Amino acid sequence: MELxxxxxxxxxxxxxxxxxAxxxxxAETRYAKELEKQLGGPEQVAAALDTMTNLEESPPEVVSPGDLTLLKAWGKASVAAKQAGFRDLGEGDGAYFEVRLL
Incomplete structure (x- = not known):
């Protein structure tokens, strides 16, 4: 298995x-690879996560058009990554993939 x-x-x-295990x-690897494919690589995933964290703490009037574009891209990437991650497992009721910065 590739690291x-x-x-x-x-x-x-x-x-x-x-x-x-x-x-x-x-499953976690499939999820991560699909996120990276959708967003452009590991650095872009990390940057998107950082921006998403900052947006959660910001008032709505501070959200820029670029941030809204990122939110849409993240949503699309998350759906694709979830499908990839659960492939071969089936949908687990209540199961989800948690993505966090190190």
């Missing part, structure tokens, strides 16, 4: 059944 060096982590949370890591 990806990055400045963020992806963790599968609340999957309804116990998964072998190999399957969990494969």
């Amino acid at each position: 990806i060096e990055t400045t963020y982590t992806v963790t599968l949370r609340d999957y309804p059944e116990e998964l072998p 190999r399957e969990r890591i494969a």
Whole structure:
């Protein structure tokens, strides 16, 4: 299995059944690769996460048109990454992928 060096982590949370580590890591890797494909690479994923964190703490009037474009791109990338991550696992009710900066 290929290791990806990055400045963020992806963790599968609340999957309804116990998964072998190999399957969990494969799902997290698929999710991360799809995010990177959609957003342009690991640096762009980290930058988007940083911006998203800052936006959560900002008043709505501070959101720029560029930020709105990023929000839309993040939403699209997240949907594609979720589909990739859950491929071969099936949808786990309540399960989600947590993405955090290191």
